[in-house]
Every structure is written in C-alpha cells, then in structure tokens.
Amino acid sequence: MLPKTPLRNTKGMIGMNYFELNKEQLLKEQEALLEKYEEYRSLKLALNMARGKPAPDQLTLSQGLLTTFNDHDCFYKGEDCRNYGNLRGLSGMTELFAELFGLPEKQIYIGAASSLNLMFDTFARNMIFGAYKGATPWGQQGKIKFLCPCPGYDRHFSIAQTFGLELIPVDMTPTGPDMDQVEELIKDPAVKGIWCVPKYSNPTGITFSDETVRRFAALTPAADDFRIFWDEAYELHDLYEEHDELLNLYSELEKTGKTNMAYFFASFSKVTFAGAGIAMMASGKENMDYALGIISMQTIGNDKINQLSHLHFFGSAEAVHEHMKKHAKILRPKFEKVLEIFDRELAERGIGSWTSPKGGYFISLDLPEGTATRTYQLAKNLGVTLTPVGATFPYGKDPHDRNLRIAPSFPSIEELELAAECLTVCARIATAEKLLEG
Ligand SMILES: Cc1ncc(COP(=O)(O)O)c(C=O)c1O
Structure with a gap:
C-alpha cells in the first residue's frame, strides 16, 4: 500500500507566480516547502519515473503470443520455421511491416528482436x-561527426559516441x-548523418511536421555517405483516436x-x-542489397518461430492497430495524471513548461534554467528516481540544466501520482532557491 499524502492541502503555501514574489514571500514559501519535503522523506519512498518500459499489464496484453503454437504448426507457406534460412524474414512479416510503415516490402529486413541492435549494426x-x-x-575518414537533435534519445547518442x-x-x-x-x-563533408525519432519523439513527444519531412527528403549533404537514421519507434503508439x-x-x-539517404527502423518492443x-x-x-550482402556473412537467418507466432x-x-x-487505454490515464499534476502544481507558479504528447512514451519537462540537477538530486533523496539530467543531450550535458525526461508508463497510477507530486515539490524548492540566490 502506498502512503497517501494530500499535497493538495498546501496551506500556507503560495499559489502565485514565483518570479513575481519578493524575497520575504520566497523565504516563507521555501519554509513551507521544506516542511512538505520532510513529510515526503519520512515516507521512505521508492518510486521510479526513469524507465520508458511497458508496464506489466501492457505486457500481459501479448501473453497469447506464448501459446499460438498450441493451435498452429510451425510451417509458413510450406517453409519449416524451425529450420535455418530466409534471411530477410517471413513474407507475411515483411508485408505486415510494409503496410504498417508504408515501406517497400522487398526492401524490408526483419532482423532480430531489437531495433537498437539493427541501428548499432548499421x-x-x-x-x-x-x-x-x-x-x-x-572509420577511415578521420574526424567525423553526427547530428543529434536534442533533447533526444540517449542511446542514439551513445551509439555514435561509442564509435x-x-x-x-x-x-x-x-x-x-x-x-x-x-x-x-x-555542408560539412565530415557530417555523416543524423538521428531522428520522427513520430512522438523521445523525449519531447513531438511529431515532425510535413515541411520538416520534405526538407529532410530534399537535403543535399556534402558527404555522399551521409545517412538519416529514421527511428520509427513510436509510429504505432497513439494515445488518442485523434x-x-x-x-x-x-x-x-x-x-x-x-x-x-535514409535507413528506417522500427520494432514491436512496445507492441x-x-x-x-x-x-x-x-x-x-x-543500401539494402549492400547491407544484406554483409548481414548474410553475419547470420544464416533470424528467429522465424517468433515471426510466425507474431x-x-x-x-x-x-x-x-x-x-x-489496448496499450493506449492503459497508458493514457498515466500521461494525463502527470500532466494534471504539472498543471496544478507548476503552471500558475510559472515554473517550467512541458509537452503534452498525443502518443509515445515520454513527457519532456523543461524547468527554469539551472534547476534541473538540483531538482533531480532533491527527488533522489526522497526515493524518486528520474532519468539523469543531461541524458537527453550529447555527452550527457544539458547546456541549460533544465530538461527532465518523464517516463509515465511503468509505475502504477498511484505510484505515478505520488512521484509526480514529489517531483513538483522538488522543482519548486529548486526554483525558490535559485530565485533567492538572485
Ligand atoms: C527512440 C527509441 N528507439 C529505440 C528504442 C529501443 O527499441 P528496441 O527495443 O527495438 O531496441 C527505444 C526504447 O526506448 C526508443 O525510445
């Protein structure tokens, strides 16, 4: 059972824009906040909003995958899926991905189970x-560079950094x-590519506009081996009908x-x-003929049993779809809960801004400049784990020390509510401190 702390009855705490408070008001606010903070600390919480993982009830939606072979054999169009072969994958699976992602079926490779793995290999x-x-x-061109839209996905950045x-x-x-x-x-020939999560971006949740996509298609890079890594991790992950x-x-x-000029990636990891x-x-x-020529030296084929069961x-x-x-039905209230708490606790106090994505797995919270690390630390001391500050930027450094990636999917809604409330108290303390510093 989670302890219930009624943050809403924040008696004596000021609901005004912090940036309009005088020193005396700020000191009074700080005192009330620290009292609240201590109350939370006494609860010895262990909450986590760092992991962009599906929750157990989302995983259970696919439990049927484990028993499909109770009713079916292991053959697909005459091919024994238990055996070697068929490097590109079952035609039913390439056709399925072609339809879902609007890509030419003959140029789809069904790799192993992780798209990140395919990106790394590419x-x-x-x-x-x-x-x-x-x-x-x-690797033989000397110093080369990669473009990293940020805030962005830390694992993308670390692939390029690793190489x-x-x-x-x-x-x-x-x-x-x-x-x-x-x-x-x-225009710099040393620039070899760019990472993109074009729909429900990690972590901002934004979707590239038509104009942005058209400008990508029209790029004329100086390097003829420049490549766009187009990671459609969240193409299917709408939270709303609209x-x-x-x-x-x-x-x-x-x-x-x-x-x-582009490689396309996707997976069923969150399907x-x-x-x-x-x-x-x-x-x-x-590109695909070339890649498959090399991949055919790497493997004889991938897991067709898993493809067939899917x-x-x-x-x-x-x-x-x-x-x-069903995923959306589980995720939607979690996103809405976090947004409701941010609106209630931060908006009128003028603290930060955040995205309200219509899909994906993340909310991006921008706090007042120079307060994200302090907020993160305060939350950590309460037992609330957040994605480390800077993770969403190249080399793990947020130049403005303001961005936090919020992952609402994994905790239960009760845990999430408490974690988000703690986070807002920490953000308010950090903001008050910053303002008092002058
Ligand atoms: C943008 C993005 N791409 C890829 C992945 C990982 O995908 P996979 O499990 O297919 O490797 C994630 C996971 O969070 C992600 O956010």
Missing part, C-alpha cells in the same frame, strides 16, 4: 565497410529538428530520387514484448 557496417559499395569506411564520432547538437523545435541548422551543418500523422519520408525520398518482439530495417534498394497472434495490420488501442 553504424558498425558503415564504420568498417563504408556506407555503400566502394565507399571509404566511416568515436563527434556529436553535434541540433535544437529540437515543435516541428522537429531545426532544419535551418541541419541544412547548414550538412492522433499525429507523420508524412512518409520514403515516399518523399522517391520524389527527390534519394531513397538511399508485444520488449527485446523479444520483431525488429525491422529498410532503406533504398542499393503472425498467428496478429494476422493483420488492423489487428496490430486494435492491439495498440
């Missing part, structure tokens, strides 16, 4: 063998990466004749089982 291939047949490997590339930050805007910056930066629509980059690239779903990669025909379980793209509605 990076590694380009480093070792080059981005296309005859290209100088990225020794210099990470170049690009500002995220409400319509996607700042394309003026991107268009300028790609959801964001992402313009199809592949179709736009067909118009500009540049289908080899069925995390790290045990289905992952795919796609790109222009030349085909049995879903049967159609429509069934996947219906399944995602």
Whole structure:
C-alpha cells in the first residue's frame, strides 16, 4: 500500500507566480516547502519515473503470443520455421511491416528482436565497410561527426559516441529538428548523418511536421555517405483516436530520387514484448542489397518461430492497430495524471513548461534554467528516481540544466501520482532557491 499524502492541502503555501514574489514571500514559501519535503522523506519512498518500459499489464496484453503454437504448426507457406534460412524474414512479416510503415516490402529486413541492435549494426557496417559499395569506411575518414537533435534519445547518442564520432547538437523545435541548422551543418563533408525519432519523439513527444519531412527528403549533404537514421519507434503508439500523422519520408525520398539517404527502423518492443518482439530495417534498394550482402556473412537467418507466432497472434495490420488501442487505454490515464499534476502544481507558479504528447512514451519537462540537477538530486533523496539530467543531450550535458525526461508508463497510477507530486515539490524548492540566490 502506498502512503497517501494530500499535497493538495498546501496551506500556507503560495499559489502565485514565483518570479513575481519578493524575497520575504520566497523565504516563507521555501519554509513551507521544506516542511512538505520532510513529510515526503519520512515516507521512505521508492518510486521510479526513469524507465520508458511497458508496464506489466501492457505486457500481459501479448501473453497469447506464448501459446499460438498450441493451435498452429510451425510451417509458413510450406517453409519449416524451425529450420535455418530466409534471411530477410517471413513474407507475411515483411508485408505486415510494409503496410504498417508504408515501406517497400522487398526492401524490408526483419532482423532480430531489437531495433537498437539493427541501428548499432548499421553504424558498425558503415564504420568498417563504408556506407555503400566502394565507399571509404566511416572509420577511415578521420574526424567525423553526427547530428543529434536534442533533447533526444540517449542511446542514439551513445551509439555514435561509442564509435568515436563527434556529436553535434541540433535544437529540437515543435516541428522537429531545426532544419535551418541541419541544412547548414550538412555542408560539412565530415557530417555523416543524423538521428531522428520522427513520430512522438523521445523525449519531447513531438511529431515532425510535413515541411520538416520534405526538407529532410530534399537535403543535399556534402558527404555522399551521409545517412538519416529514421527511428520509427513510436509510429504505432497513439494515445488518442485523434492522433499525429507523420508524412512518409520514403515516399518523399522517391520524389527527390534519394531513397538511399535514409535507413528506417522500427520494432514491436512496445507492441508485444520488449527485446523479444520483431525488429525491422529498410532503406533504398542499393543500401539494402549492400547491407544484406554483409548481414548474410553475419547470420544464416533470424528467429522465424517468433515471426510466425507474431503472425498467428496478429494476422493483420488492423489487428496490430486494435492491439495498440489496448496499450493506449492503459497508458493514457498515466500521461494525463502527470500532466494534471504539472498543471496544478507548476503552471500558475510559472515554473517550467512541458509537452503534452498525443502518443509515445515520454513527457519532456523543461524547468527554469539551472534547476534541473538540483531538482533531480532533491527527488533522489526522497526515493524518486528520474532519468539523469543531461541524458537527453550529447555527452550527457544539458547546456541549460533544465530538461527532465518523464517516463509515465511503468509505475502504477498511484505510484505515478505520488512521484509526480514529489517531483513538483522538488522543482519548486529548486526554483525558490535559485530565485533567492538572485
Ligand atoms: C527512440 C527509441 N528507439 C529505440 C528504442 C529501443 O527499441 P528496441 O527495443 O527495438 O531496441 C527505444 C526504447 O526506448 C526508443 O525510445
């Protein structure tokens, strides 16, 4: 049982904009907040809003995957899925991904179970063998760079960092990466690519506008081995019937004749089982022929048993969409709870701003400049774990010390409510301190 602390009856605490308070008011507010903070501390909490993981009841939605073979054999169109072969994956699965993501079926590779794994391998291939047949490997070109829209996904940044590339930050805007910056930066032939989570971005939850997608398709980088890593991790993850629509980059690239400029990635990690779903990669025909030539040296084939059980379980793209509605039903109240608490506790006090995504897994909270680390520490001391400050920026450094990534999916709604309330108290203390410092 979680302890219930009625934060709402914050008697004596000021509900005015902190930035309009005088010193005396701020000191009084600080005193009341510290009292509240101590109350929370005495509860010895252990809450976590750091993990963008599906909650157990979301995973249970796919439990049926484990028993599909009770009713079906292991053959797919005459092929024994228990045996070697079929590098690209079952045709039913490539067709399913083609339909779900609007990609050419013949250029889809169903890899293992993690899309991050496919991204890492793609990076590694380009480093070792080059981005296309005859290209100088990225690893032999001296100092090379990668564009990192931020706040962004820490694991993307760390892949590029692991291979020794210099990470170049690009500002995220409400319509996607700042394309003026991107268009300028790609004039440098040392810039080899860019990370993108185009729909319900991690962590801002924003979806790239049509214009942004078109500008991506029209890029003319100085490096002919420049590649867009288009990670559609949250393409299927709408929270509401009225959801964001992402313009199809592949179709736009067909118009500009540049289908080899982008790699597309996605997975079922947050559709069925995390790290045990289905992952795919796609790109222009030349890129895929080239990649599969190398991949065929790496593996004889992937897990077709898992592919077949997913085909049995879903049967159609429509069934996947219906399944995602069940996820949304679980996730929606969690997002709404966090947003409700931010609105109630932070908005009128003028503290920070946050995104209200229509899908995905994260909310991005921007606190007043210079207060995120202090807020994080205060929360940690209460037993509330948040994603480390800076994780959403290259090299783990938030230049403004203001961004926190909030992951509402894993905790129960009761845990989430308490964690979000604690967080707002910590943010208010940190803001009051900052203002008192002058
Ligand atoms: C943007 C993004 N891409 C990829 C992943 C990981 O995907 P996978 O489990 O397919 O490796 C995540 C997980 O949080 C993510 O947020």
